[in-house]
Amino acid sequence: MKILVTVKRVIDYNVKVRVKSDNTDVDLANVKMALNPFCEIAVEEAVRLKEAGVATEVVVVSIGPKACQEQIRTALALGADRGIQIETDSMPESLNAAKLLAKVIAEEQPELIVMGKQAIDSDNNQTGQMLAALLDMPQGTFASELKLESGKAQVTREVDGGLQTVELNLPAIVTTDLRLNEPRYASLPNIMKAKRKPLAVKTPADLGVELKEHSKLIQVTPPAERQAGIKVASVDELVEKLKNEAKVI
Amino acid sequence: MAILVIAEHDNRTLKGATFNTVAAATQMGGEIHLLVAGSNCKAVAVTAASLDGVSKVLLADDLAYEHQLAENISKLVTELGKDYSHIVAPATTSGKNFLPRVAALLDVAQISDITAVEAENRFQRPIYAGNAIATVESLDPIKVITVRGTAFDPVETKGSAEISEISISHDAKLSSFIGEVMAESDRPELTAAEVIISGGRGMGNGENFALLETVADKLGAAVGASRAAVDAGFVPNDMQVGQTGKIVAPELYIAVGISGAIQHLAGMKDSKVIVAINKDEEAPIFTVADYGLVADLFDVMPELQEKL
Numbered sequence: 001m002k003i004l005v006t007v008k009r010v011i012d013y014n015v016k017v018r019v020k021s022d023n024t025d026v027d028l029a030n031v032k033m034a035l036n037p038f039c040e041i042a043v044e045e046a047v048r049l050k051e052a053g054v055a056t057e058v059v060v061v062s063i064g065p066k067a068c069q070e071q072i073r074t075a076l077a078l079g080a081d082r083g084i085q086i087e088t089d090s091m092p093e094s095l096n097a098a099k100l101l102a103k104v105i106a107e108e109q110p111e112l113i114v115m116g117k118q119a120i121d122s123d124n125n126q127t128g129q130m131l132a133a134l135l136d137m138p139q140g141t142f143a144s145e146l147k148l149e150s151g152k153a154q155v156t157r158e159v160d161g162g163l164q165t166v167e168l169n170l171p172a173i174v175t176t177d178l179r180l181n182e183p184r185y186a187s188l189p190n191i192m193k194a195k196r197k198p199l200a201v202k203t204p205a206d207l208g209v210e211l212k213e214h215s216k217l218i219q220v221t222p223p224a225e226r227q228a229g230i231k232v233a234s235v236d237e238l239v240e241k242l243k244n245e246a247k248v249i
Numbered sequence: 250m251a252i253l254v255i256a257e258h259d260n261r262t263l264k265g266a267t268f269n270t271v272a273a274a275t276q277m278g279g280e281i282h283l284l285v286a287g288s289n290c291k292a293v294a295v296t297a298a299s300l301d302g303v304s305k306v307l308l309a310d311d312l313a314y315e316h317q318l319a320e321n322i323s324k325l326v327t328e329l330g331k332d333y334s335h336i337v338a339p340a341t342t343s344g345k346n347f348l349p350r351v352a353a354l355l356d357v358a359q360i361s362d363i364t365a366v367e368a369e370n371r372f373q374r375p376i377y378a379g380n381a382i383a384t385v386e387s388l389d390p391i392k393v394i395t396v397r398g399t400a401f402d403p404v405e406t407k408g409s410a411e412i413s414e415i416s417i418s419h420d421a422k423l424s425s426f427i428g429e430v431m432a433e434s435d436r437p438e439l440t441a442a443e444v445i446i447s448g449g450r451g452m453g454n455g456e457n458f459a460l461l462e463t464v465a466d467k468l469g470a471a472v473g474a475s476r477a478a479v480d481a482g483f484v485p486n487d488m489q490v491g492q493t494g495k496i497v498a499p500e501l502y503i504a505v506g507i508s509g510a511i512q513h514l515a516g517m518k519d520s521k522v523i524v525a526i527n528k529d530e531e532a533p534i535f536t537v538a539d540y541g542l543v544a545d546l547f548d549v550m551p552e553l554q555e556k557l
């Protein structure tokens with residue numbers, strides 16, 4: 001079985017972004033970038049399926065400027081077999097990303113597509129679902145467990161009230177939640193090996209996709225700051241403040 | 250043109266998030282129709298008809314919609330949605346699951362998790378774990394939107410809309426429901442609670458969450474958790490508060506043994522009053538807390554329980 005995994009280059013999750021002073025966007029100059037954590041979980045899951053003999057090949061795809069080849073290399077170092085970069089000037093809107101991925105999938109014909117549930121920059125949580133709709137495929141979103149059995153995928157999903165299990169025909173799209181697995185660290189030899197793994201570059205034109213503008217970013221502002229609070233010295237003082245000052249109990 | 254809101258329910262009761270979502274829709278301008286899609290869910294439609302601002306309830310009662318499978322619901326909503334200016338759903342795990350499919354089928358974008366409506370085509374939404382607020386303008390003919398419930402006060406139930414039954418059945422036959430394990434609790438739902446007390450890795454284990462439960466009992470509070478507490482298996486996943494868990498904004502949020510990582514703050518920093526109890530005075534949670542208590546939670550919690 002061939003598995004395709006999508007990986008997005010995003011700000012490192014430890015970094016707190018700042019808004020540019022002209023309010024046009026956030027400031028990403030000299031900020032540490034990384035593989036989106038949910039995509040890292042997606043890569044790990046695919047690699048484990050390969051190690052278990054279920055998958056035969058793991059292909060990773062990333063859309064964005066040339067710099068996102070770094071994240072493809074990271075995924076290759078974690079155990080993926082080859083990479084595809086779709087070169088765009090900036091990160092495309094989700095629907096455009098889904099259209100590009102749909103074309104790659106039509107060429108590659110994977111039986112399973114594993115994606116992150118959410119990119120931690122845009123916090124959109126939508127690309128996987130959009131891709132599934134474009135391909136008329138079933139989806140198992142927010143997965144905390146994935147089993148492949150008798151030509152179907154069983155996905156346990158983290159939903160608001162607890163856990164839900166669905167069965168999907170293949171090919172299917174699965175998006176990862178935090179509890180699916182704990183990603184490994186890439187070893188130095190594997191990082192070296194990853195440099196020699198194949199990485200193809202394509203453009204939206206190669207794939208015959210025209211990127212449309214669906215929305216305009218008008219401005220980006222910092223969130224309302226909270227007033228600095230105080231430290232209380234005892235439980236008594238805390239209870240007194242909550243009763244008489246904040247009046248919330 | 251009218252606005253189509255998709256109701257969230259479990260075939261028996263209408264979920265609270267729907268009330269907030271209708272409130273957001275009323276700011277978009279236009280008549281509001283509320284779709285109740287499910288199986289044997291007539292009772293839900295009756296409640297739905299009482300929501301202020303709703304002029305019509307569309308009831309699609311069909312076995313194919315029993316479990317809200319995204320593959321089926323999205324086809325129904327796409328078919329109905331073609332004639333609306335906006336299609337709106339709560340930004341819950343259910344809304345997030347099916348609505349992007351609708352957007353893709355209609356060839357329009359989805360604007361996720363809005364926190365303010367500036368104009369019928371202009372919305373605010375948090376990005377980067379709430380460290381920035383983006384104002385976006387939709388260029389699409391149909392605006393597909395998910396709504397962050399905590400940003401809008403729920404509508405009341407003084408209305409009386411007509412209920413119109415529709416018989417459109419879409420069974421995509423791509424997926425099937427196998428089962429679910431739902432957490433049973435007598436406590437208020439996290440996203441609707443007035444008071445929340447959450448525990449983190451500092452709780453040490455699942456049994457120690459009993460310390461929070463006893464305080465929660467006194468305050469009528471819901472109990473939440475950080476990711477670390479869920480990952481460690483102390484408590485179930487549906488209790489996770491944060492960027493990628495539940496977004497909450499109660500009157501009072503008490504964080505116990507939680508360090509205050511960006512991802513946790515993203516889910517609770519809009520709470521009205523925040524209390525932090527942590528033995529490390531450098532913990533970042535204190536930067537957002539109105540009242541911080543630097544102490545060992547195992548000393549504090551029994552005392553707090555007693556003194557409330």
Ligand SMILES: Cc1cc2nc3c(=O)[nH]c(=O)nc-3n(C[C@H](O)[C@H](O)[C@H](O)COP(=O)(O)OP(=O)(O)OC[C@H]3O[C@@H](n4cnc5c(N)ncnc54)[C@H](O)[C@@H]3O)c2cc1C
Pocket residue numbers: 013037038120448449450451452474475476477478489490491492493494495505506507508509510511512513516526527528529532544545546547
């Ligand atoms: C992609 C991604 C998504 C994430 N999403 C979320 C999310 O939605 N929600 C979320 O919460 N996190 C999320 N995280 C994780 C987040 O980065 C932090 O790792 C997590 O919030 C830490 O949980 P914690 O504060 O309980 O644990 P820690 O950071 O380990 O903090 C434990 C705290 O307990 C205190 N403590 C220990 N013992 C005691 C005691 N006896 N008395 C008093 N205090 C004590 C310590 O001083 C410490 O401050 C996400 C991370 C990633 C990468």
Ligand SMILES: Nc1ncnc2c1ncn2[C@@H]1O[C@H](COP(=O)(O)O)[C@@H](O)[C@H]1O
Pocket residue numbers: 006007008009036038039061062063064091092094097114115116117118119120122123124125126127128
């Ligand atoms: N530019 C991109 N390149 C590769 N994968 C992407 C890209 N954008 C989104 N994705 C995938 O879609 C998932 C969800 O992203 P989003 O819908 O933007 O929150 C991510 O975790 C990625 O797996």
